[in-house]
Amino acid sequence: MKKKIIVYCFLFSLLPIINAQAQHIITFCGEAVPMNQQFIQDKLINVIKKQVNVVNLPSLRQRANSYFPLVEKYLKAYGLHPDLKYLPIVESGFLTKAESGVGARGIWQIMPATARGYGMQVGDNIDERENFDKATRVACQLIRDNYTGLRKLAGSVNWPLAIAAYNFGIGNILNAMKAQGNNYFTMKLNSETGLYVYKIIAVKELFEYPELYNSKFGYNVFSAKMGPRTQPQQTDLDVVNDPNILSAIEKELEKNKDKKAPEIKEEQYVLAHVNGKIKNFQDGDMITIVLDEDLQTSNYGLSFKGYSFGVQGWIIDDRVFFKLGYDHDVTLLDLDKQKGVLLTDLLAKKRIDVLLKNVVYKK
Structure with a gap:
């Protein structure tokens, strides 16, 4: 048992x-x-x-x-x-x-x-x-x-x-x-x-x-x-x-039987940045993300510009992916709209500008 x-x-x-x-x-x-x-x-x-x-x-x-x-x-x-x-x-x-x-x-x-x-x-x-x-x-x-x-x-x-x-x-x-x-x-x-x-x-x-x-x-x-x-x-x-x-x-x-998955209305891109220069970053370590614009999500409400929160990062090949706590609703991308950020940037740069792709659902 x-x-x-x-x-x-x-x-x-x-x-x-x-x-x-x-x-x-x-x-x-x-x-x-x-x-x-x-x-x-x-x-x-x-x-x-x-x-x-x-x-x-x-x-x-x-x-x-x-x-x-x-x-x-x-x-x-x-x-x-x-x-x-x-x-x-x-x-x-x-x-x-x-x-x-x-x-x-x-x-x-x-x-x-x-x-x-x-x-x-x-x-x-x-x-x-x-x-x-x-x-x-x-x-x-x-x-x-x-x-x-x-x-x-x-x-x-x-x-x-x-x-x-x-x-x-x-x-x-x-x-x-x-x-x-x-x-x-x-x-x-x-x-x-x-x-x-x-x-x-x-x-x-x-x-x-x-x-x-x-x-x-x-x-x-x-x-x-x-x-x-x-x-x-x-x-x-x-x-x-x-x-x-x-x-x-x-x-x-x-x-x-009649339930359907929510329909996507649009995808929005919100500016944010990652606090970098993290020495000896390892899988599962926490980093800080700061919003540079307001983030309005379908399921988690409004987060104002300047709001910061800690998230876990995971090294996949040469990039770091982050679990943001919004399930699939919000995904962190670099400015080229590639998922995650380069590990070398996280280690070397003090600030890394990123985009948060926000999925907005039809009500």
């Missing part, structure tokens, strides 16, 4: 991060994840926590950052959403020679039959699934074909289901849709496919909003020195839904 209490306390501590009420709007391929449904929120929190251990993010980051610009160009060329650049992290960790126990291979983990069906050479002497360009083109074609195929055969489609089909096959997803509808997040699928899209969303969150999660986990998930030292046992990684709460889930679904 003690172990369960520890886990539940950890999950509860993360709830403010991704609670829709707190305006932390999580999206996948431009579509809002229904975080107002408690069991979905709990499941994603659990997966985010475990992805820190399962995916060795510190060793992945350099490799991923090298591949991301290339993958994004292919995704754009095929009319696909840039969020799909995180799919290879879940599939292979961007390792070109990665191979699964069932024969999937390469960065995109394409099966032999699928590869041959799209004209790739797969044999003892040559395996084009290891070729980044050829494999990425085929993966993009396959994802696009899954989306258009499901729309044609089922009459409706969304990106979570199209990506679930990448893992499970379009035929299997089509059968599941006929039996259960078209909401991936509430469907009963095999354990791997049921977690597949959650894992991609979890990786996206950890890459794009590390400052929100670092302070909750207690270490920098992108630091090899501070990250987890050991890999967990497989039994610790399984996410199992308790059948005794199915009726409660159904009631929660009914109660929240």
